[in-house]
Amino acid sequence: MSLRRTLALLFSAVLLTVAAQLLSLSTAQPAAALGNGLALTPQMGFNDWNAYGCNVSESLIKSTAQAMHTNGMQAAGYSYVNIDDCWMTHNRDSGGRLVPDPAKFPDGIKGTADYVHALGLKLGIYEDSGTATCAGYPGSLGHETTDAQSFASWGVDYLKYDNCNNTGVPAQTRYTSMRDALAATGRPILFSLCNWGQENVWTWGAGVGNSWRTTGDISPSYSSMLSIFHSNVGLASYAGPGHWNDPDMLEIGNGSMTATENRSEFSLWAEMAAPLITGTNIASASSDTLSTLTNSRVIAVDQDPLGKQGTMVSSSGGLDVLAKPLANGDVSVALFNETGSTATITTTAAAIGKTGASAYTLTDLWSGASSTTSGTISASVPPHGTVMYRVAGGTTSGGGTSVTGELHAVGAGKCLDVPNSTTTAGTQVEIWSCNGGANQTWTHSTSDQLTVYSGSAQMCLDAYNNQTTPGTKVEIWPCNGQTNQQWTLNSNGTVTGVQSGLCLDVTGAATADGTLAQLWTCNGSSSQRWTLA
Template sequence: MLALTVWTALLLLLSPLIALGTAAPAAALGNGLAPTPQMGFNDWNAYGCNVSEALIKSTALAMHNNGMQAAGYSYVNIDDCWLTSSRDSGGHLVPDPVKFPDGIKGTADYVHSLGLKLGIYEDAGTATCAGYPGSLGHETTDAQSFASWGVDYLKYDNCNNTGVPAQTRYTAMRDALAATGRPILFSLCNWGQENVWTWGAGVGNSWRTTGDISASFSSMLSIFHSNVGLASYAGPGHWNDPDMLEIGNGSMTDAENRSEFSLWVEMAAPLIAGTNLTTASASTLSTLTNSRVIAVDQDSLGRQGTMVSSSNGLDVLAKPLANGDVSVVLFNETGSTATITTTAAAIGKSGASSYALTDLWSGSASSTSGTISASVPAHGTVMYRVAGGSTSGGTSVTGEVHAVGAGKCLDVPNSTTTAGTQLEIWSCGGGSNQIWTHSTSNQLTVYSGGSQMCLDAYDNRTAPGTKVEIWPCNGQTNQQWQFNANGTVTGVQSGLCLDVTGAATADGTLVELWTCNGGSNQQWTLG
């Protein structure tokens, strides 16, 4: 208890410095896990505290036999209540010997024998949400236990956190996991607090963006609305997590279940089933294992879909895919059947007289000259994969340009419009000096009307260290920028990467061109 008190006091002393930015955030995660969103099972939604070795083993066996594993679900995750109410004399967590007679290692060995992976739960506080020992102040010891047991995934909750900043607590466990040498996927569960999406990419493989989901259409809808606008923060290895799937639970209809799955897939969300898979209905399994739909979630480009239009509860989402196709979801939030319509141009497609449409739920094929439309039942979705033409054109994209490594935004200093001003990073605030438009001609513009300026490589130079500035738009190649699937932004003229100087994270750090090196200071998202 004394060690925990000292640790907590130290963190509280440090937290004002961290909040002020005088203590730089740690480097990006880089554990090589979750290049596409993770897929698996978690027991909490269906079983609550009634977890056991027998439950986890029977679920793993069911996944092995019922098509879930073949569809890509690989993690079998234990949630809260797996441990005893106190640590042992050496300060280690103790699996409940009644619930887990073979311990976590024995359970992991069985799960691994089926070709699956085991996940476990802990909390970044003094106690878990159910009141069992938490990991705050015990990160190194607990991470070593998880690694020695063969754990592959950690869901890390946020209860009883004593007010210590989340980034401090979650980073401590990140570093402890890394020190074990075992690849352990790190899932941050801090309920969307403290704008976790702005710093989560450097700490975890995914982060919860909201509070807990429940098995109702209204809960799912609320969470969808909260998560859909965060697309610019997600990408390979770091995903927005709108919580576990409720498909198969509660009173949600088949149409509502397909909507939840379609929306989670379109938002490149982790797919963590939360129902009883040993007795799951054919309808539930059919929804969870549709290979055409899952392929959109697991697409290697790693882009989260965005809202193209939303009017009176009728939504259109589009998600670009690695092969040039676009996934489109037509979602009807309302209680009555409605026709939802969009166009190939609106979803970023152009250059063809005809586009091929595949209905991802039914598998049926059709074509269109440009209009994409369907009659969508109440609370339902229609989901298409659109092929043909080019995705290099289409509509422009407007939003903040996020520096992933720093958790800051590309910024014009002091909102100036003076040509030649070098750009910097600054805490995101949504001002006009941080809102950029990537046009169909690959220009990156800021401001509008007569004040519009272009992102420009100074004096047409192509050497590393060239400053990046604003300049009146002129159409030259030193003002053309390509957003790449790996998160980099490269100058069309130079081939160099947009770079935060020295990988610094402080407000006011200048932005320049530099040789592409894969660093987190060269990772950007727009939206």
């Protein structure tokens, strides 16, 4: 066995021991990310439950997928078309497998998935971690392996896993069993935990699923939306690329929600880096509903590759200010008026972490209008409304210019890694399965360096010998302040060398452990997209 493999096994054993100790503490810390390469930005899509309840069918899913394909939603980033409860028969077959209701799904889930995939979209499905689903259909408790194999064979891309009829088995046990069963299939399946915020799921959810519900079910009313916002907004420290707090599906277009309240929900969910799963009738959605759901400026905040959930800067008398640092150094600010009367909400550039400029540019993310300010950020906000700005200029403390975490290679689903944890100058970096080690922990500093290790062992990511040609190797080298050690984290997920202008690239777009990193001409491929968190 190689030294690398021995160290990896030892490290895994240590992690398991530490994890067990942490689970015994009442103040558990956030778990490490699942690392399946999915949901590096919050998932976007559709789920049928809010608008249709149990009235799901193949025709509904297909018509919704077709509508998303043609009405601008798919182009805006919505990729999942998710089936909720009631899709199956009440009994398993003789082999113990789930059976799609032949009346509702005459082509089966596989046929439905094929149709959705042909449009360039992905299919999601629902199951439950108990003995029965919430609507009384067979649950997956005790059938995790068989059911995961069925989902994979059908071409399912997403599993929403509910919490009904759980017989008192701890949630972490039940959800971990399905996590392992999904992983064993070899098919990438986004795993959405729906245990209603019970058992402090945010403290362990990152190691089990790609997102987790932080609350009970939402309903299509302002009061419900407001309550869920308050429950979710304080959990920012637990979220990041691949693992998100989920305040439940969007109710935009449903119930008694007004256009102003719809825009507030969309703004707040984006500011909180929440999954954007719409639950309305897409095929007959109004132009106002569609324009809200496809606002590219707001979506860009939700999908920002830095992966930070916005936090509450101030909240007084129902007048809230939230700030979310973005990958390019901008900050998204949401001014939310919870009250029933128009109010002026004010904050400052300094309060949201911006300093060092005589003027800052404010872009209103709903109107698109731009303005400048010397530091005051203020707006008259209607009742239940939200004004959302993108603030540019100066430097950002705690934002996109000073971040520590794993540098995830999006295309490969791996992490940028120093081989064998060496500290030898000139060692070329590679990608490797994410493991949370010090050799995979990078800091993007205020001077645009990407550093690894700390203290006397600290090294910088370095373009070999100041070269600026495609194919230049990327190595570790003692930090020296030169421009071949400066890197820009861009909003599109690329990492560019300040000296060369070339992109940090996984050689040959390969995905195998040990593939070397290099500089290459920027081309927009997934092998040049990275997230640091």
